Amino acid sequence: MLTGYDVAVGENEATSAEDRSVTFQRSADAYASSVGLSAATSDIFGCAGRFAGDPTGCAALNRHTAQLPRAQWADPSRFYQQSPANWYAKFWHDRAINGRAYGFPYDVADQSSFVSHGDPQWLLVAVGW
Template identity: 55%
Template sequence: MSRITALVCAAFAPGGQYQNYFKAYTSSLGYNVSTADVFGCAGSLASNAALCGALNRHVAQLPQAQWGDTSKFYQSAPANYYARFWHNRAVGGKAYGFPYDDAANQSSYIALNNPQYMLIAAGW
């Protein structure tokens, strides 16, 4: 982990400058979870991938049927803008910016049964 990444992570951890980044948002929705738990999908969020994804993307206030609507992701703070950064730069918008980022089919992970070939092209 780079020194900058470590400093950013520490800032959002308990005792850090931004430890309450998600507090008002999660509390307004009736969830008592820490910012670290939201970013890490830990604690009570460890068994609820859809909710953790919705909190990271700032769509948990919407009806659950809209939690997978990518046009609504990251429109307001607080949100996991680190994850948004990677999604904005990834092929097809698929990236893995936080645990359970595959909720709402956002992961870049691909699994196939009995593949016959694979073609990969990269360019700039």
């Protein structure tokens, strides 16, 4: 039975069509060297260690919204406005269909490209490069 449910996720068409080296030349990530926290960069990017049990807090650190009131942490218009931030995650969100990408673990606030649907009839996957 078809439900009419249709979703597309991943890189947008322009990013998918360009040469891989061009795509990666545009990604800049100064976050690791400028974050200034005592936690390991891998814990911040991986939402591990002290951040493993706090998905929204980890997302706020990656998006540079942790200084805002907690109610604003899930507002996409406030994401990646200044450093330090996970510019790598922003890079992929900027190039993704509907802005949804899995930029880091716990990419919460309806920003992940994760798709779940009961009783799917088919799946189309396009792989570039």
